[in-house]
Amino acid sequence: MRRECLTIIGTAHVSAESVEEVKDKIYEIQPDRVAIELDLARYTKLKNSMMGIEEDDSISVTKIIKENKVGLFLVTTVLSYFQSKIGEEVDVAPGSEMVGAIEAAEDLGIPLALIDRNINTTLERALNRMSFIDKIKFLIGLLTTDTDDEEIDIEELKNPDKLDDLLEMFKDEAPGIYEVLVHERDAYLAGSLLRIPEDKVVAVVGAGHQPGINRYLDNPETIPPLEELNKIIDKKGIPWTKIILALIPILFVVIFFLAFLNGINITYNIYQFIGISMLMGFLGSILSGSKIQSAIVGGLVAPLTIIHPLLAAGWFSGLTEAKYRKVRQRDIKNLAHFDGFRDLWNNNIFRVLLVVIGTNLAVSIATLVILPSQVFIPLFMQIFGG
Structure with a gap:
């Protein structure tokens, strides 16, 4: 040219x-x-x-x-x-x-x-x-x-x-x-x-x-x-957020292991961990407007996904929701023409993705706030005599 x-x-x-x-x-x-x-x-x-x-x-x-x-x-x-x-x-x-x-x-x-x-x-x-x-x-x-x-x-x-x-x-x-x-x-x-x-x-x-x-x-x-x-590139610099999120479940396992080695009865703490995780996974899903079945799945997998950094509870609750909310072509077309939240709420694609986000958000709150304060910090204090 x-x-x-x-x-x-x-x-x-x-x-x-x-x-x-x-x-x-x-x-x-x-x-x-x-x-x-x-x-x-x-x-x-x-x-x-x-x-x-x-x-x-x-x-x-x-x-x-x-x-x-x-x-x-x-x-x-x-x-x-x-x-x-x-x-x-x-x-x-x-x-x-x-x-x-x-x-x-x-x-x-x-x-x-x-x-x-x-x-x-x-x-x-x-x-x-x-x-x-x-x-x-x-x-x-x-x-x-x-x-x-x-x-x-x-x-x-x-x-x-x-x-x-x-x-x-x-x-x-x-x-x-x-x-x-x-x-x-x-x-x-x-x-x-x-x-x-x-x-x-x-x-x-x-x-x-x-x-x-x-x-x-x-x-x-x-x-x-x-x-x-x-080229699809990740953010420049050290991905501190990903590193921290990967270290958290490792830290949880280490604290449980150290408590066990120190002769501390961790049965109640394990029940606490499982109960809080499942409750937050369930609430995150159901408050996002999911079916009860999706919320149950989100709750059941939450403890495992917290320990496994490559899994997310929202994936499972969202996939379950997708089985019950059949996505049709009109849902895709209507996404580009919504006039308010009511239209979005009635759109099956939006509802499924909202369940994914809501479940993941609730489980993240459990991982970063509730579990450390209620389970792992008290256990850590016991281990080191605080």
């Missing part, structure tokens, strides 16, 4: 004006290739929608739980809801400008280039950059944003001054997400454009990416290697 022959169209993703601007520009320039800010999965989904093809959009809840993708799934769902909500406000479906680009390119017989990174890679990299508190703040911020109370001027979102203000605020609130969603994708999009063999190219991207793409195109040596941008 020749830099001087590249035309970048910065769009708002739910803007009727952007749709017309994209189509008019492609018809006017008639480039050798049209580049769009989509990956293969999103392009396929959009293309099927254009052709009226009903996709099998069923989701395996069991797979989500077993692969520990609950957080990723919830973030994806909330982001989809947020964009759909804005689209409804302005009566434009999200991705309409990409549809316009595809239609114009096909009409002129121009090949397409899919220049964006896989969405799951982007979200996983973003989640790995966030602390637990950052994740909670991010989800609360999205869920509590009320588009009904504000007049939405989508075209203003393409104004560079407005974009700078919005992105700076986003950068201050969540720098890790900003780096992945903005800077990294700017680099990825710019690198994809440079790899296009044709000279004359029209690129359709979100307006927020246009300045960053231009900076990278002006300084291509600063673009990281493709392999680095696609």
Whole structure:
């Protein structure tokens, strides 16, 4: 691709004006290739929608739980809801400008280039950059944003001054997400454009990416290697949280063992451990709205999962809940169009994942607070004569 022959169209993703601007520009320039800010999965989904093809959009809840993708799934769902909500406000479906680009390119017989990174890679990299508190703040911020109370001027979102203000605020609130969603994708999009063999190219991207793409195109040596941008990496530094969570069950076992060696009768303490663990697993599940069967399973496995750092009680209660709450295609579709907590509460996917989170949270409270104070610290004091 020749830099001087590249035309970048910065769009708002739910803007009727952007749709017309994209189509008019492609018809006017008639480039050798049209580049769009989509990956293969999103392009396929959009293309099927254009052709009226009903996709099998069923989701395996069991797979989500077993692969520990609950957080990723919830973030994806909330982001989809947020964009759909804005689209409804302005009566434009999200991705309409990409549809316009595809239609114009096909009409002129121009090949397409899919220049964006896989969405799951982007979200996983973003989640790995966030602390637990950052994740909670991010989800609360999205869920509590009320588009009904504000007049939405989508075209203003393409104004560079407005974009700078919005992105700076986003950068201050969540720098890790900003780096992945903005800077990294700017680099990825710019690198994809440079790899296009044709000279004359029209690129359709979100307006927020246009300045960053231009900076990278002006300084291509600063673009990281493709392999680095696609790599799923854990947080930098020592994973102290994981280390501590792994050491806690070991510490529990060691205290029991030392007490036994010192001739202390630990029968009551073991009953305490089992009883508290089972009670918290049961309560965490049932208070999350589970079936009684799921709560019983969560309670029964809780003592074992506390001792075994690679297991989680919520997995078992969630998998049990999934057997009783049949997830249907309408549950997946409705996730992107909920209007309040009542809609979520009536959604089987949300209810299953809520059981996973609730059970794990309750068992974590037992592990970090109740068991140490009620069982292991008193036992430790007995061992060392405190």
